[in-house]
Amino acid sequence: MSSGFLMLPLGAGFGYACAAIALKRALGAGVSGSWVNLVCNVVMALCFQVLWLVPGSTPHFNLIAAPAICGLLFFFGQIFTFRAIATGDVSVATPLLGTKVVLVALFSVFLVGKPLPPSWWAASVLASLGIALISYHPGGLHRHLMATVGWSLGAAAFFAMADVLVQNWAPLVGYSSFTPLMFVTVGLLSLVYIPGLAKESRVALAVKRERVPVAALPWLLTGALVLGLQALAMISAIGIYGSATATNIIYGTRCLWSVLLVWILGSVAGSEIDGNRTGVMTRRFAGALLLFAAMALVLR
Numbered sequence: 001m002s003s004g005f006l007m008l009p010l011g012a013g014f015g016y017a018c019a020a021i022a023l024k025r026a027l028g029a030g031v032s033g034s035w036v037n038l039v040c041n042v043v044m045a046l047c048f049q050v051l052w053l054v055p056g057s058t059p060h061f062n063l064i065a066a067p068a069i070c071g072l073l074f075f076f077g078q079i080f081t082f083r084a085i086a087t088g089d090v091s092v093a094t095p096l097l098g099t100k101v102v103l104v105a106l107f108s109v110f111l112v113g114k115p116l117p118p119s120w121w122a123a124s125v126l127a128s129l130g131i132a133l134i135s136y137h138p139g140g141l142h143r144h145l146m147a148t149v150g151w152s153l154g155a156a157a158f159f160a161m162a163d164v165l166v167q168n169w170a171p172l173v174g175y176s177s178f179t180p181l182m183f184v185t186v187g188l189l190s191l192v193y194i195p196g197l198a199k200e201s202r203v204a205l206a207v208k209r210e211r212v213p214v215a216a217l218p219w220l221l222t223g224a225l226v227l228g229l230q231a232l233a234m235i236s237a238i239g240i241y242g243s244a245t246a247t248n249i250i251y252g253t254r255c256l257w258s259v260l261l262v263w264i265l266g267s268v269a270g271s272e273i274d275g276n277r278t279g280v281m282t283r284r285f286a287g288a289l290l291l292f293a294a295m296a297l298v299l300r
Contacts, residue, residue, distance in 0.1 A: 008237035009250040015230030017257035020085055020093070022223030027086045029216035032200060034193040036082050040224040041075070045187030047228035048235075054176035066169040067178045070162045071185025077158035078186070080151050088148025095134050095288040096152035098255035101248035101295045102127045103160035108245060111164055119297045126294035133287030160248075166235060167244040175239035182235075252295040255288040 023036055084093040105120050131149070170178040212220070237247045263281050 006250060008233045009247045010253060012230040012234040013251045013254035014257050015226050015233070016254045017261055019223045019227040019230060020258060021261060022219045022226065023082070024085050026216045026219035026223060029219060030213040031216045031220055033082050033086050034196050034200070035212055036220065037078060038190050038193045038197065039220055040227050041078060041186050041190035043224040044228040044231050045183040047232050048180045048183040051176045051180050063173045064181060066165070066173055067182035068185045070165050070169070071182040072189065073158050073162040073165070074182065075186050075189045077155045077162065080155035080158060084148050084151035084155060087151060088145060092134055092145065092148050092284070093152045095255040095258060095284065095291055096131060096149060097156050098252045098291045098295070099127050099131065099153065100156040100160045101245065101252050103157055104163055104244050104248050107160050107164045112168060123294035123297040126290050126297065130287040130290030130294065133290065134284050163238055163244040163248065166238050167242060170239045171242070179235050179239060249295040252292055255291050259285045259288045
């Protein structure tokens with residue numbers, strides 16, 4: 001495994017954890033989920049257009065449905081991700097999104113027909129235990145927490161399916177044209193937010209309130225840019241090296257990064273932890289380690 005391959009998903013994992021914290025702050029400062037979705041998806045689509053500069057990027061337009069389908073799956077994954085971040089704690093949502101690697105393995109079996117080794121079944125059990133540790137909350141906020149778990153796992157499923165299909169379809173279309181077309185689709189689908197945002201803006205003007213709070217703009221723009229760059233690194237690793245499972249195992253370090261960053265930064269990261277902070281974070285960190293162990297087993 002080359003160092004270049006390792007650095008792309010490893011850097012993407014750290015970038016994702018940073019972006020999630022920045023976007024959580026933007027949401028907490030009053031930016032609506034629709035604004036976050038629109039800005040992030042448009043910035044991400046623009047980031048991927050740089051790949052048209054790569055030699056051999058002439059697309060096969062008879063296969064254009066393939067990147068469009070992947071773009072649709074990614075678009076729904078984004079919706080679920082931002083709902084998870086807006087609903088709950090980043091240190092819960094991000095580790096649960098790490099279960100995507102197990103789902104990638106399962107989808108590889110059912111969609112591509114690859115055999116499932118016994119170690120992958122063990123990985124599924126470890127992932128389930130990790131989810132239980134991260135999700136457990138003795139303080140009576142189970143309804144709020146379960147919503148975060150549901151949104152996070154739904155996002156993981158959409159992203160996992162997109163990754164498996166990118167791995168199989170990108171070589172047919174050409175990677176340097178497949179992913180720009182895929183994210184053009186994401187950008188175009190994001191236009192569905194404009195009517196709602198126009199209504200939101202009229203309401204804001206009527207009550208003399210900012211459409212996007214000025215204090216939230218640095219968090220929103222920084223989060224969107226970092227999210228776009230980490231997606232470019234992640235999808236590039238899959239498209240260039242052709243291993244969605246191995247890429248996602250390394251990308252799964254975002255689980256550990258997110259817990260560590262929230263533990264270190266505390267309220268700056270938008271953490272909702274109160275009471276026995278050390279006990280809660282220790283349990284979540286243990287759950288994240290189990291998820292990471294599950295990811296490592298998939299690579300055996």
